[in-house]
Amino acid sequence: MTGHNTAYLDDYTHFDNRTIEKGTAIPWAVHKDYNTVQSTDRLNEINEKLGTVAYMIIKNDSIWYEKYADGFGTESKTNSFSMAKSMVTAMLGKAIMDGYIKSLDQPLGDFFPEFSEGLAAKTTVGDLSSMSSGLNWEESYKSPFSITAKAYYDTNIREVLLGLEVVEEPGKEFKYLSGNTQLLGMVIEKATGKNLSKYLSESFWKPMGMQQDAIWQLDSEDSGMEKAYCCVASNARDFARFGVLFKNEGVFAGKQILPAEFTKLATTKRFEKDDMYGYGFWLSDHLDKEIFAMRGILGQYVICIPEDDLIIVRLGHKRGQFVPGESFTEDFFVFIEEAYKMLQNAS
Numbered sequence: 001m002t003g004h005n006t007a008y009l010d011d012y013t014h015f016d017n018r019t020i021e022k023g024t025a026i027p028w029a030v031h032k033d034y035n036t037v038q039s040t041d042r043l044n045e046i047n048e049k050l051g052t053v054a055y056m057i058i059k060n061d062s063i064w065y066e067k068y069a070d071g072f073g074t075e076s077k078t079n080s081f082s083m084a085k086s087m088v089t090a091m092l093g094k095a096i097m098d099g100y101i102k103s104l105d106q107p108l109g110d111f112f113p114e115f116s117e118g119l120a121a122k123t124t125v126g127d128l129s130s131m132s133s134g135l136n137w138e139e140s141y142k143s144p145f146s147i148t149a150k151a152y153y154d155t156n157i158r159e160v161l162l163g164l165e166v167v168e169e170p171g172k173e174f175k176y177l178s179g180n181t182q183l184l185g186m187v188i189e190k191a192t193g194k195n196l197s198k199y200l201s202e203s204f205w206k207p208m209g210m211q212q213d214a215i216w217q218l219d220s221e222d223s224g225m226e227k228a229y230c231c232v233a234s235n236a237r238d239f240a241r242f243g244v245l246f247k248n249e250g251v252f253a254g255k256q257i258l259p260a261e262f263t264k265l266a267t268t269k270r271f272e273k274d275d276m277y278g279y280g281f282w283l284s285d286h287l288d289k290e291i292f293a294m295r296g297i298l299g300q301y302v303i304c305i306p307e308d309d310l311i312i313v314r315l316g317h318k319r320g321q322f323v324p325g326e327s328f329t330e331d332f333f334v335f336i337e338e339a340y341k342m343l344q345n346a347s
Contacts, residue, residue: 016217016218016219016220016221016224017215017216017217017218017233018195018197018215018216018218018224018226019197019213019214019215020197020200020201020205020213020214020215020216020232020234021201021205021206021213022201022205022206022209022210022211022212022213022214023205023206023207023209023210024206024209025209025210025211026208026209026253027209027211028062028063028237029061029062029063030062030063031059031060031062031063031064033064033346034062034063034064034065035065035066035067036346037065037342037343037345037346038342038345039055039065039067039338039342040338040341040342040345042334042337042338043055043334043335043338043342046320046331046334046335047069047316050299050316050317050318050319050320050331051070051316051317051318052069052299052314052315052316052317053068053069053070053072053076053078053315053316053317054066054067054068054069054072054076054078054235054236054313054314054315054316055067055312055313055314055335056236056237056240056311056312056313056314057310057311057312057339057342057343058240058243058244058310058311058312058313059309059310059343060309061244061248061309063237064343065342066236068236070317072315074211074235074236074237075211075212075235076235077212077214077215077233077234077235078233078234078235078236078300078315079217079230079231079232079233079296079298079300080230080231080232080233080234080239080294080296080300081230081231081296081297081298081300082178082229082230082295082296082297082300083232083239083294083295083296083300083301083302084181084216084227084228084229084230084231084232084296085178085181085228085229085230085280085294086242086246086280086281086294086302087200087204087232087242087294088129088181088184088185088188088196088228088229088280089129089184089266089279089280089281090203090204090242090245090246090258090266090280091185091188091196091199091200091203091204092104092125092129092184092187092188092279092280093250093258093259093262093263093266094199094203094204094257094258095188095191095192095199096262097258097259097262098192100188100191100192101125101187101188101191103126104124104125104126104129104265104279105124105125105126106124106125107121107122107123107124107125108120108123108124108125108127108128108133108183108187109121109123111186111187111190111191112162112183112186112187112190114162115166118166119134119166119167119168119169119170120165120166120170122166122169122170122171123166123170123171124170124171125184125187126171126279127170127171127180128180128181128183128184128187129180129181129184129266129279129280130174130270130271130277130278130279130280131174131175131176131177131180131277132170132171132172132173132174132175132270132271133166133170133177133179133180133183134166134167134168134169134170134172134175135164135165135166135167135177135179135180135183136164136165136166136167137164137177137178137179137180156219156220157182157219157225157227158186158225161179161182161183161186164179164183172271173271173273173274174270174271174274174276174277176277178229178230179229180229181228181229181280182227182228182229184228185225185226185228185229186225186228188228189225195225195226196216196225196226196228197216197226200216200232203257204242204245204257207252207253207255207257208241208245208252208253208257209241209253210234210238210241211235211237211238212234212235212238214232214233214234214238215232215233216231216232216233217230217231217232217233230296230297236313236315239294239300239302239313239315240302240311240313242294242302243294243302243303243304243311243313244311245257245258245263246258246263246266246267246281246292246304247304247306247309247311249263249264250262250263265278265279266278266279266280266281267281267283267292267304268283269283276327277327278292281293281294282294282295282327282328284327284328284332286332286333286336287336287337287340289305289307289308290305290306290307291303291304291305291336292304293332295328295332297319298316298317298318298319299314299315299316299318299319299320299329299331299332300314300315300316301313301314301315301332301335303332303335303336305336310339310343312335312336312339314331314335319331319332320334
């Protein structure tokens with residue numbers, strides 16, 4: 001009864017949530033040319049059209065430009081949607097680093113016997129992260145009858161996921177299924193003995209000096225499970241820190257938080273013919289750059305271009321139409337192109 005027919009930017013207020021606790025904040029560096037360049041007409045147009053509420057350009061790990069709209073600001077919480085999938089992959093890397101999980105090749109069946117027979121026995125935690133599990137999951141947020149909708153609104157997400165089956169050969173090709181990340185979250189929860197919010201806080205929110213507590217949407221209160229495939233509510237500046245972490249090969253504020261080899265693997269294509277995805281991150285070669293990105297369904301982006309030491313963050317209400325032959329919508333390319341134009345205008 002909110003006037004929406006699918007998930008929206010601040011719908012987290014209608015769900016149970018668990019706090020992701022921050023530690024001691026590490027202030028962002030602010031570039032000497034902070035906000036000295038105006039946004040381009042083309043950027044202004046698409047931001048207005050699609051309801052952008054935050055747009056940031058981070059150059060050399062310093063905030064070079066940022067603008068907020070629609071009442072949002074540096075501390076405004078907004079739904080990550082599927083950018084959370086990149087965070088869960090980061091948590092997988094940390095769980096391997098901490099010895100809770102053996103490797104990307106550890107079978108899913110080691111954690112859940114329901115997946116120990118037939119094709120399911122071949123499924124690994126790495127297959128879940130790289131979207132190649134072969135699960136029978138229908139990816140649809142708008143259909144009220146889809147399993148994605150059931151996982152979003154059901155009060156026992158664990159039960160929903162353990163009722164899935166592996167129906168295609170795992171580890172062979174990319175197929176984007178949110179159920180993969182939810183199962184991966186269940187693996188991390190079981191392996192560590194901690195809920196996902198606590199492990200995310202200990203592993204990243206505190207050591208990376210996030211400026212605010214965040215919240216993670218649950219399927220139900222008390223013993224509820226985090227919706228691992230989506231729905232961390234935080235602000236643009238804190239989301240951006242994950243871009244810095246992976247751009248800098250696992251190092252943040254001088255600390256090696258993730259192994260460099262894991263961050264490189266996560267941001268490199270796993271399958272030759274499916275070159276748009278690695279492990280938890282989307283990939284692009286736009287402008288002949290090696291780009292990786294966190295991405296949410298309404299055009300939430302943390303876009304990383306390591307060769308130019310550049311990160312672009314965009315949060316908003318809508319995204320554009322998919323470009324034929326591409327795995328991204330038109331706005332993704334505009335946000336990148338206009339950031340480069342703004343940087344050129346400064347020189």
